[in-house]
Amino acid sequence: MTSWPDQRILDLFGIDLPIIQAPMAGATTVDMVIATNRAGGLGSLPSAQLNVDGLRQALVEIRGSTKAPVNVNFFSHRSPPIDAASQARWRAMLASYYLEAGLDPAIPAAIAGRAPFDAAFCDVVEEFRPEVVSFHFGLPEQALVQRVKATGAKIISSATTVAEAIWLEANGADAVIAMGFEAGGHRGNFLSDDMTTQVGTMALVPQVVDAVRVPVIAAGGIADGRGVAAALMLGASAVQVGTAYLFCPEARIPDVHRSAIEASRDNSTAITNVFTGRPARGVVNRLMREIGPLSVDAPAFPTAGGALAPIRAKAEAASRDDFTSLWSGQGARLAPRMGAEELTRELYQSAINVLSQKSV
Amino acid sequence: MTSWPDQRILDLFGIDLPIIQAPMAGATTVDMVIATNRAGGLGSLPSAQLNVDGLRQALVEIRGSTKAPVNVNFFSHRSPPIDAASQARWRAMLASYYLEAGLDPAIPAAIAGRAPFDAAFCDVVEEFRPEVVSFHFGLPEQALVQRVKATGAKIISSATTVAEAIWLEANGADAVIAMGFEAGGHRGNFLSDDMTTQVGTMALVPQVVDAVRVPVIAAGGIADGRGVAAALMLGASAVQVGTAYLFCPEARIPDVHRSAIEASRDNSTAITNVFTGRPARGVVNRLMREIGPLSVDAPAFPTAGGALAPIRAKAEAASRDDFTSLWSGQGARLAPRMGAEELTRELYQSAINVLSQKSV
Numbered sequence: 001m002t003s004w005p006d007q008r009i010l011d012l013f014g015i016d017l018p019i020i021q022a023p024m025a026g027a028t029t030v031d032m033v034i035a036t037n038r039a040g041g042l043g044s045l046p047s048a049q050l051n052v053d054g055l056r057q058a059l060v061e062i063r064g065s066t067k068a069p070v071n072v073n074f075f076s077h078r079s080p081p082i083d084a085a086s087q088a089r090w091r092a093m094l095a096s097y098y099l100e101a102g103l104d105p106a107i108p109a110a111i112a113g114r115a116p117f118d119a120a121f122c123d124v125v126e127e128f129r130p131e132v133v134s135f136h137f138g139l140p141e142q143a144l145v146q147r148v149k150a151t152g153a154k155i156i157s158s159a160t161t162v163a164e165a166i167w168l169e170a171n172g173a174d175a176v177i178a179m180g181f182e183a184g185g186h187r188g189n190f191l192s193d194d195m196t197t198q199v200g201t202m203a204l205v206p207q208v209v210d211a212v213r214v215p216v217i218a219a220g221g222i223a224d225g226r227g228v229a230a231a232l233m234l235g236a237s238a239v240q241v242g243t244a245y246l247f248c249p250e251a252r253i254p255d256v257h258r259s260a261i262e263a264s265r266d267n268s269t270a271i272t273n274v275f276t277g278r279p280a281r282g283v284v285n286r287l288m289r290e291i292g293p294l295s296v297d298a299p300a301f302p303t304a305g306g307a308l309a310p311i312r313a314k315a316e317a318a319s320r321d322d323f324t325s326l327w328s329g330q331g332a333r334l335a336p337r338m339g340a341e342e343l344t345r346e347l348y349q350s351a352i353n354v355l356s357q358k359s360v
Numbered sequence: 361m362t363s364w365p366d367q368r369i370l371d372l373f374g375i376d377l378p379i380i381q382a383p384m385a386g387a388t389t390v391d392m393v394i395a396t397n398r399a400g401g402l403g404s405l406p407s408a409q410l411n412v413d414g415l416r417q418a419l420v421e422i423r424g425s426t427k428a429p430v431n432v433n434f435f436s437h438r439s440p441p442i443d444a445a446s447q448a449r450w451r452a453m454l455a456s457y458y459l460e461a462g463l464d465p466a467i468p469a470a471i472a473g474r475a476p477f478d479a480a481f482c483d484v485v486e487e488f489r490p491e492v493v494s495f496h497f498g499l500p501e502q503a504l505v506q507r508v509k510a511t512g513a514k515i516i517s518s519a520t521t522v523a524e525a526i527w528l529e530a531n532g533a534d535a536v537i538a539m540g541f542e543a544g545g546h547r548g549n550f551l552s553d554d555m556t557t558q559v560g561t562m563a564l565v566p567q568v569v570d571a572v573r574v575p576v577i578a579a580g581g582i583a584d585g586r587g588v589a590a591a592l593m594l595g596a597s598a599v600q601v602g603t604a605y606l607f608c609p610e611a612r613i614p615d616v617h618r619s620a621i622e623a624s625r626d627n628s629t630a631i632t633n634v635f636t637g638r639p640a641r642g643v644v645n646r647l648m649r650e651i652g653p654l655s656v657d658a659p660a661f662p663t664a665g666g667a668l669a670p671i672r673a674k675a676e677a678a679s680r681d682d683f684t685s686l687w688s689g690q691g692a693r694l695a696p697r698m699g700a701e702e703l704t705r706e707l708y709q710s711a712i713n714v715l716s717q718k719s720v
Contacts, residue, residue, distance in 0.1 A: 005718040161627045181541060182560040196630040196653050197644065200542035200560035202590060203581030203690035207626045210693075221563030230562065230590035232718050266567045267521045270556040284557065293556050330563035333570075352720055358365040358592050360715045 002352050008215040009238035012154055012175060013132055014069050016040030017348045019228070020217060021340065022242030023073030023134065024185060024251075024327070025049045025114070030061045032250035032340045037068035039344035044071040044134060044240075048114045052124055059128040069131035074117035076135040076157075077278075080300035090299050091307050093291060097323070101314040110309045114276070114302035116140070122147050132156060134177075137278075138168070138190035145172045156217065158188025160198055165208040165216075167191060177240055178208040180220025184243045184329030186280040187271065195271055195279050195294060202234070209235035223331035225350025229358075232351070241347060243328050244335035248343060256321035260285070264332040275308065275325035277301035283326035362712050368575040369598035372514055372535060373492055374429045376400030377708045379588070380577060381700065382602030383433030383494065384545060384611075384687070385409045385474070390421045392610035392700045397428035399704035404431040404494060404600075408474045412484055419488040429491035434477035436495040436517075437638075440660035450659050451667050453651060457683070461674040470669045474636070474662035476500070482507050492516060494537075497638075498528070498550035505532045516577065518548025520558055525568040525576075527551060537600055538568040540580025544603045544689030546640040547631065555631055555639050555654060562594070569595035583691035585710025589718075592711070601707060603688050604695035608703060616681035620645070624692040635668065635685035637661035643686035 004010060004018050021028070021036040023046035033043030045062065047055050055072070062070055091105060098105040115121075117140045125133060125148055133148050135157040148155060154174040159165035165176045179188045180201025187198065199207075201220035209216050218231035219240040231239045246253060246261055260268075260283040272293035273279045278301035279294065287308075291297075298304045305325075312323035336346050364370060364378050381388070381396040383406035393403030405422065407415050415432070422430055447469070455465040475481075477500045485493060485508055493508050495517040508515060514534040519525035525536045539548045540561025547558065559567075561580035569576050578591035579600040591599045606613060606621055620628075620643040632653035633639045638661035639654065647668075651657075658664045665685075672683040696706050 002720045005720060162625060163627070180560055180562060182563040192627070194627075197627040199626045199690050200540055200562065200581050202540060202561040202587060203542040203583075203694075204626060206584065206586045207691075207693055221560050223563075224566065226566045226594050227562060229593035233589035233593055233714055234586050265522060266559045266564060267523070267552070267554075267557040330559050331567075333567055334563075354593055355718070355720045358715070359719045360362045360365060360712055 006232060006237040009175060009217060012215060013042055015042050017344060018238035019344050019347050020044060020071065020238060020240040021245050021344065022219065022240045023071065024242055024246070027246055027251050027253045027327070029250050029252050030058050032245060032248060033062055033070060034065045035250055035340035036344050037066045037070060039341045040068070041344040042069060042071050042132065044073050046073045047121060048073075048075040051115065052120050055121065055124050056127070059124065059130070063128060071132035071134050072125065072130040073134040073136065074121060074140070075114055075137055076140045077114070077116050077137045077301060079116060080303065083299060086299045087303065087307070089297055090304065093297055094307055094311065097311045101311050103310050103314065107310065109306040111306055117144060119144070125153065126151055129153065136186060136188050139171050139173070142171070158219070159208060160187055160189040160204075161192065162207050162211045164189065164191050165212050169212045169214050173214060175215045175217055176208060176212055177217045177219050178205045178236065180204050180218070182221030182330040183219050184269070184281045185327040186276070186278055189279070193279075198271070205231060205234040205236050221329060221331045223329070223334035224336065225347060225354050227331065227334070228347055228351035229354040232355070243332050244343060244347070245340055246328065247335050247337050248340040250340045254316055254324055256316055256319060256324050257326050260321050260326040261328045261332050264328055266330055266333060269328050269330055273298045273304070275305055277304035280325070280327060281329060283328050285324070285326055286322035366592060366597040369535060369577060372575060373402055375402050377704060378598035379704050379707050380404060380431065380598060380600040381605050381704065382579065382600045383431065384602055384606070387606055387611050387613045387687070389610050389612050390418050392605060392608060393422055393430060394425045395610055395700035396704050397426045397430060399701045400428070401704040402429060402431050402492065404433050406433045407481060408433075408435040411475065412480050415481065415484050416487070419484065419490070423488060431492035431494050432485065432490040433494040433496065434481060434500070435474055435497055436500040437474070437476050437497045437661060439476060440663065443659060446659045447663065447667070449657055450664065453657055454667055454671065457671045461671050463670050463674065467670065469666040471666055477504060479504070485513065486511055489513065496546060496548050499531050499533070502531070518579070519568060520547055520549040521552065521564075522567050522571045524549065524551050525572050529572045529574050533574060535575045535577055536568060536572055537577045537579050538565045538596065540564045540578070542581030542690040543579050544629070544641045545687040546636070546638055549639070558631070565591060565594040565596050581689060581691045583689070583694040584696065585707060585714050587691065587694070588707055588711035589714040592715070603692050604703060604707070605700055606688065607695050607697050608700040610700045614676055614684055616676055616679060616684050617686050620681050620686040621688045621692050624688055626690055626693060629688050629690055633658045633664070635665055637664035640685070640687060641689060643688050645684070645686055646682035
């Protein structure tokens with residue numbers, strides 16, 4: 001096999017292909033992780049919607065199926081205090097949707113669970129010793145970072161700006177994901193909430209490469225071999241790909257989400273905070289159009305989603321995507337449609353083909 | 361010299377290097393165009409702030425200095441009707457800035473002139489027969505497009521979405537500029553005003569390449585050889601570079617603008633409509649922070665700027681950039697600092713170097 005011109009991430013993680021399957025809370029399954037690993041890429045297991053037992057069970061399955069390195073991903077936000085006034089305002093904004101769905105706007109809201117990394121999760125990391133541990137929204141407190149490092153795991157996290165990349169390197173990251181504006185799902189931003197100044201992948205990656213010494217992983221708008229090859233030119237050592245894996249049979253997403261990304265065009269998505277309270281990119285739908293895409297009234301992450309659950313369930317049962325978070329990046333149309341193992345190989349091989357065709 | 365792996369734009373325009381210096385109304389000088397042409401790139405003369413005599417004079421100078429192909433650029437917006445109510449609202453919003461500057465908020469506003477392409481400009485095109493004519497904000501009416509085509513000029517224009525690229529190809533464009541979200545200055549959008557769904561260069565270029573048959577020029581966030589090489593991987597045949605040329609001694613920009621881009625970081629810019637009425641990317645400054653970056657009260661393009669002229673002049677005289685449009689893309693920090701001729705060669709040569717280093 002032709003070798004990749006930048007070996008730093010391959011050496012750091014001990015993987016064969018410079019393709020990291022993005023951890024997508026909810027959508028990524030154990031099967032997706034195993035399939036990616038089988039191809040020689042880095043499979044990433046998201047833990048934000050798992051409890052400790054669920055995570056342990058997933059890792060037993062993965063370790064039983066493959067000897068390849070694995071990435072376990074955690075959110076590292078701080079859980080916000082309960083804010084009854086903010087929740088009441090939010091419920092009032094959603095009341096008309098409840099009434100339209102024939103639901104009582106006063107029924108108690110479910111808890112929208114996104115568990116941040118903590119000592120109990122860290123116990124599982126120490127038990128299973130994943131080769132890579134990735135975080136989103138910065139890094140956890142240093143004591144936990146040091147416990148993870150002591151297991152021998154390499155630590156990575158996402159930067160949406162050069163300042164965040166420098167912060168991550170200074171606080172223990174062994175590599176940095178430069179997450180461009182095009183990327184789907186939650187933005188990794190943690191030093192600034194300003195969505196008007198977020199940076200596109202083409203501009204972000206080389207500026208991050210210039211600012212840190214650790215290797216850089218490019219993310220955002222990369223869904224085929226052309227994007228993988230372009231990321232290499234910008235100075236990235238590897239890529240993280242999310243949206244393309246949503247089309248795989250191994251992805252677990254609602255039918256309305258699958259339909260939305262199948263129909264998605266280059267300009268079908270926007271950054272919104274109305275589903276969780278944090279900005280994230282998804283296909284524009286009714287809730288985003290009517291109260292977003294960015295609303296100052298969305299309660300703090302992750303508490304916005306609980307109040308949406310009843311109207312979302314009703315709508316999905318009627319095949320409507322009005323209240324479902326339809327996470328997707330801007331490159332959905334580029335994605336090859338195949339299984340996760342084949343996709344991982346295809347992303348690499350088509351990048352090699354592009355590099356060969358455009359050689360000087 | 362090593363040859364560029366995609367010759368389509370070079371052949372179409374008759375140029376040596378796949379580097380198009382972006383037409384930047386106000387900032388681009390005749391000297392910049394000539395210097396770019398001398399290096400073998402395509403110099404682009406912006407006409408939006410020239411009258412017919414000014415354009416003629418500039419073209420006499422350019423044609424007298426170089427035999428190389430030249431691009432003349434025009435805005436193709438439709439001039440809006442005079443809207444006194446909108447102007448009054450706008451003046452009221454700015455009144456406190458007038459008072460702060462010791463100015464009478466009731467003094468008559470200057471006319472903010474951005475002249476769209478018309479029959480008189482077309483006469484000049486027929487007289488000087490530039491090899492390339494580029495438009496921004498779509499294309500002019502078909503009768504004018506046909507007159508331009510009859511001169512033998514190749515026509516290009518900017519697309520910010522795939523739909524705009526398809527429209528441009530269908531309406532006579534010989535090549536399309538895929539203008540990513542990262543790009544500085546006015547967005548080229550003309551089919552949609554929705555700034556929440558604008559697309560990053562990494563995602564836009566390959567989707568445009570897949571959607572049209574004409575060659576594609578990548579723009580947005582490209583300010584060094586890495587970006588040029590990345591654009592090639594995405595399927596672009598050439599690149600258009602703006603911001604990097606602003607640092608050249610040939611650029612004519614206010615001192616406060618030069619200082620702002622010198623200090624600019626990856627996330628220093630935002631898309632704003634408060635300077636002209638149309639969305640454009642520039643370094644965030646006081647006016648953008650206080651009434652923008654996007655304001656529903658900004659009068660229709662190009663009429664927003666007139667009322668800013670007095671407070672802008674006062675501020676600039678005191679070396680403050682509060683009311684100056686500080687157009688810049690997100691890649692300013694990447695730009696090599698040198699003259700326009702050397703810059704054009706450097707962008708190409710460093711792209712070739714990156715391609716060689718990352719070959720498979």
